[in-house]
Amino acid sequence: MISGTVEVEKLTRRFKVRVNDDAKRGWFSKKIYKELDAVAQLSFSIDQGEKVAFIGPNGAGKSTTLKMLSGLLMPCEGTARVCGLVPWDQTRELARHIGLVFGQKSHLWMNLPVQDSFDLLARIYDLDEQAYRRQLSRLIELFSLSEFLGQYAKNLSLGQRMRCDIAAALLHKPQVLFLDEPTIGLDVTAKSLLRDHLNKLADQFDTTILLTSHDTEDIEKICQRVILIDHGQKLIDTSLMELQRRYAQSKILRLATEEKEPDYDHPHVVVEQQGDHMLVLKVDVTQVPIEVVVADCLNRFKLHDIGIEGLPLDEIIKMLYEQRVCYL
Amino acid sequence: MNTRHNLSVLMTAMIMGLRDGWSEKLVLLGTLMVYGVIIMLYAGVMRMIPPADIAPLGLTQSQMIWYIATTEFILFAAPSWGFKDIQNEINTEQVHLDIIRPFSPALLRIAFWYGEAIVRFCVLFPFYILTATYFAEAFEPSLLDLLGIIACAPLSLFMALVMYYAVGTSCLWVVQSEPAYWVVHKGIFLLGAMIWPIVFYPDWLGAISWFTPFPAILAVCGKWVLGSSALELGAAFAHQVVWAVLILYALMKFERIVLRRIQGEGAA
Amino acid sequence: MMSTLKTLAALFVANVRTYAIDKKRLYVMSLAMCLQNTMFFVLWVIFFNHVGSIRGWDLVDVTRMFGMVASVCGLSLFFFDGLRTIPYKVSSGAIDFYITKPRHPLPAIMLSSSSPASLGDVFYAPTLYLLIQGVLGIPVFTFSMVPLFLLLTVLSTILFMSTMCLLFSLSFWLKGNPRFSGQLFEMLIIFSCNVLHGQPWGVKAVVFTLIPAGFISYLPIELLRHFDWVTFSEIVLATIFYAWLAIFIFNKGLRRYVRAKA
Numbered sequence: 082m083i084s085g086t087v088e089v090e091k092l093t094r095r096f097k098v099r100v101n102d103d104a105k106r107g108w109f110s111k112k113i114y115k116e117l118d119a120v121a122q123l124s125f126s127i128d129q130g131e132k133v134a135f136i137g138p139n140g141a142g143k144s145t146t147l148k149m150l151s152g153l154l155m156p157c158e159g160t161a162r163v164c165g166l167v168p169w170d171q172t173r174e175l176a177r178h179i180g181l182v183f184g185q186k187s188h189l190w191m192n193l194p195v196q197d198s199f200d201l202l203a204r205i206y207d208l209d210e211q212a213y214r215r216q217l218s219r220l221i222e223l224f225s226l227s228e229f230l231g232q233y234a235k236n237l238s239l240g241q242r243m244r245c246d247i248a249a250a251l252l253h254k255p256q257v258l259f260l261d262e263p264t265i266g267l268d269v270t271a272k273s274l275l276r277d278h279l280n281k282l283a284d285q286f287d288t289t290i291l292l293t294s295h296d297t298e299d300i301e302k303i304c305q306r307v308i309l310i311d312h313g314q315k316l317i318d319t320s321l322m323e324l325q326r327r328y329a330q331s332k333i334l335r336l337a338t339e340e341k342e343p344d345y346d347h348p349h350v351v352v353e354q355q356g357d358h359m360l361v362l363k364v365d366v367t368q369v370p371i372e373v374v375v376a377d378c379l380n381r382f383k384l385h386d387i388g389i390e391g392l393p394l395d396e397i398i399k400m401l402y403e404q405r406v407c408y409l
Numbered sequence: 410m411n412t413r414h415n416l417s418v419l420m421t422a423m424i425m426g427l428r429d430g431w432s433e434k435l436v437l438l439g440t441l442m443v444y445g446v447i448i449m450l451y452a453g454v455m456r457m458i459p460p461a462d463i464a465p466l467g468l469t470q471s472q473m474i475w476y477i478a479t480t481e482f483i484l485f486a487a488p489s490w491g492f493k494d495i496q497n498e499i500n501t502e503q504v505h506l507d508i509i510r511p512f513s514p515a516l517l518r519i520a521f522w523y524g525e526a527i528v529r530f531c532v533l534f535p536f537y538i539l540t541a542t543y544f545a546e547a548f549e550p551s552l553l554d555l556l557g558i559i560a561c562a563p564l565s566l567f568m569a570l571v572m573y574y575a576v577g578t579s580c581l582w583v584v585q586s587e588p589a590y591w592v593v594h595k596g597i598f599l600l601g602a603m604i605w606p607i608v609f610y611p612d613w614l615g616a617i618s619w620f621t622p623f624p625a626i627l628a629v630c631g632k633w634v635l636g637s638s639a640l641e642l643g644a645a646f647a648h649q650v651v652w653a654v655l656i657l658y659a660l661m662k663f664e665r666i667v668l669r670r671i672q673g674e675g676a677a
Numbered sequence: 678m679m680s681t682l683k684t685l686a687a688l689f690v691a692n693v694r695t696y697a698i699d700k701k702r703l704y705v706m707s708l709a710m711c712l713q714n715t716m717f718f719v720l721w722v723i724f725f726n727h728v729g730s731i732r733g734w735d736l737v738d739v740t741r742m743f744g745m746v747a748s749v750c751g752l753s754l755f756f757f758d759g760l761r762t763i764p765y766k767v768s769s770g771a772i773d774f775y776i777t778k779p780r781h782p783l784p785a786i787m788l789s790s791s792s793p794a795s796l797g798d799v800f801y802a803p804t805l806y807l808l809i810q811g812v813l814g815i816p817v818f819t820f821s822m823v824p825l826f827l828l829l830t831v832l833s834t835i836l837f838m839s840t841m842c843l844l845f846s847l848s849f850w851l852k853g854n855p856r857f858s859g860q861l862f863e864m865l866i867i868f869s870c871n872v873l874h875g876q877p878w879g880v881k882a883v884v885f886t887l888i889p890a891g892f893i894s895y896l897p898i899e900l901l902r903h904f905d906w907v908t909f910s911e912i913v914l915a916t917i918f919y920a921w922l923a924i925f926i927f928n929k930g931l932r933r934y935v936r937a938k939a
Contacts, residue, residue, distance in 0.1 A: 153505045155672040176511040186503045192429050204418045205512045439860035453876040457731040584702045588709030595716035
């Protein structure tokens with residue numbers, strides 16, 4: 082039963098991998114291969130306008146899944162529909178409904194000005210001239226592109242190029258945008274700018290976003306939902322808030338004290354950092370409620386300031402991979 | 410998708426190719442240099458041929474110089490190095506972005522190269538006339554012959570570019586595209602009769618070559634400077650048209666195979 | 678000195694080891710190279726089928742020339758294919774890696790890559806000679822010619838790679854444009870595997886100066902026809918001169934590159 086914009090059911094993709102692929106084997110060694118499940122029995126559904134992060138360590142199967150969903154790779158088993166189309170059978174029809182951005186690949190023709198690439202893409206997608214001009218001017222404003230349009234793509238910085246690339250992927254107003262490591266290699270400012278642009282984009286166009294990234298800040302700033310995979314299998318599929326609430330077993334307590342060398346001792350609290358008039362504690366909230374520790378600290382110290390933080394997302398993800406438990 | 414859409418995409422890509430080709434001034438200079446050198450060298454060889462040896466074939470030294478100048482001119486007008494770009498795009502998976510567009514990546518690329526080829530054709534044309542006239546010490550073709558060459562060139566260039574595209578994608582099967590390039594390129598030399606006209610060839614080899622698309626790329630254009638009869642020229646042109654249609658058809662089929670290969674293997 | 682040699686040997690061994698990893702690439706490329714050489718050679722066979730000889734040069738001389746050029750090209754690209762990567766290294770800045778090392782960068786750059794197709798070239802020469810002489814019975818070589826042929830091949834290889842170094846070093850001035858340098862290299866190959874005997878002065882002027890193909894394929898074959906010490910000395914002197922010139926131009930280009938970076 083198809084209900085979402087992206088529907089995936091028991092998607093599986095295997096690759097043949099050479100196991101004796103090293104030089105020391107010499108000239109006459111026989112090639113030995115084994116089959117590896119890059120994606121195994123993966124199922125999920127994404128509704129129109131959802132912003133979903135698809136995360137996992139290297140080799141988890143994120144990019145493979147994205148390639149299958151955009152029609153670049155055929156699965157060994159399972160089915161998928163994107164905008165009601167089977168990606169690998171209806172690749173060219175699907176192309177009108179999706180946009181694809183890879184961090185290290187470009188939609189632009191490097192030896193030509195950016196505007197030329199946009200014009201050609203508009204022709205390829207058979208866009209009505211007026212609709213194209215309207216969309217382009219919105220994207221120019223959204224991604225602040227006006228100064229780059231006349232420049233050769235090869236002369237743009239990585240951040241500028243990425244903004245142009247996302248705009249290029251959006252010229253035909255795709256329903257679904259696949260982003261594979263869009264912030265890779267960008268500096269802090271460029272990353273932040275790009276995230277802002279993507280949020281504005283989702284608000285304006287109601288575009289479904291499926292994002293893979295190793296940068297948890299991308300996920301926190303852009304997505305509402307997280308699908309966590311490892312070894313091609315789904316570990317978690319939940320909202321970002323739920324993930325942080327449910328799986329953050331610790332909280333960080335930051336204290337600024339009157340006392341010069343504050344110290345704290347509790348079986349379920351770890352002192353993370355200790356310094357002049359400051360103390361950072363990691364509280365295991367499954368064993369002791371945070372309010373108990375806070376009350377205890379108020380009793381023990383003369384506090385100038387107090388801060389409570391959830392565990393950073395990358396810590397949560399790291400912890401989940403270490404435990405490698407199937408939570409669903 | 411309709412004809413209007415197809416033509417508009419192809420025209421835009423071709424114009425982009427024109428601009429790209431014109432922007433590479435140093436490469437154009439290098440092309441003229443290499444072309445000039447080749448004609449100079451082979452003209453030297455042709456001049457050393459005893460006229461009595463080629464008279465039975467109905468050829469003169471001057472015709473042979475014009476012949477190679479013409480075939481090399483067509484070969485040089487078609488940018489051959491594009492196959493490396495295709496190979497590179499397959500290896501880096503950049504090709505993925507071409508695939509997920511609602512237009513044939515092969516035709517788009519060939520249209521782009523075609524734009525470059527037009528620039529090279531226009532830049533080389535006067536140089537071809539001057540070089541051939543200088544080394545042959547005669548202006549061999551008539552105005553009609555030159556128009557004939559110009560009329561045959563579009564299909565010749567198209568076929569050469571399709572071959573280079575196919576060569577570029579060969580790395581999906583045979584580790585690297587260079588081996589296919591060497592063989593196809595020398596196939597154009599040998600079976601396309603680039604240096605010596607096909608009348609030079611043993612009968613069996615000449616017959617084989619006409620069953621391949623290679624003469625449609627070079628020999629058909631070269632025939633115009635050999636004083637061929639109208640019947641011969643008409644037959645050669647028909648041969649070219651037939652092969653161009655076959656090659657276009659094969660390209661469309663081949664593109665599907667390439668897509669399936671990438672979808673099956675994951676490109677790199 | 679010993680450590681430099683050890684490093685260079687290690688680089689070469691690393692190149693050869695990559696062949697062991699990807700044998701398919703080695704075989705396919707070598708075979709394709711042999712095939713393309715053969716297809717080009719067939720063109721000359723066709724030519725001499727109608728034309729007995731051109732000013733004394735016949736199929737035997739062209740066969741010798743083809744074998745010589747294939748060997749020279751093959752040996753140069755087997756050991757020193759890194760020379761062809763100079764334009765890329767200059768344009769991408771990858772040459773910085775070599776500059777920052779305590780040794781002169783040229784030897785390491787030369788050995789930084791080896792062309793798998795070059796083995797096809799190296800084996801092409803003996804195969805061609807055996808085929809023409811053994812199977813077709815056309816006398817290409819006498820036994821006494823072999824030492825001279827080998828000596829001339831070594832000299833020509835040095836000259837060929839010196840010219841490669843010279844041409845690809847021009848990329849220091851040409852903004853690392855690899856396509857233009859490639860075109861110049863193409864000219865070297867075209868000149869080297871063409872009949873230069875009996876060519877007009879214009880061609881001779883080019884092949885004994887700018888693109889020294891005359892010393893690589895023409896004079897060695899002339900020597901195989903009639904040995905004389907003057908011609909032999911010319912080849913030796915040209916080899917020394919172009920080797921010096923190649924290093925000189927490379928160093929000059931490198932200084933320019935470093936100055937531009939500073």
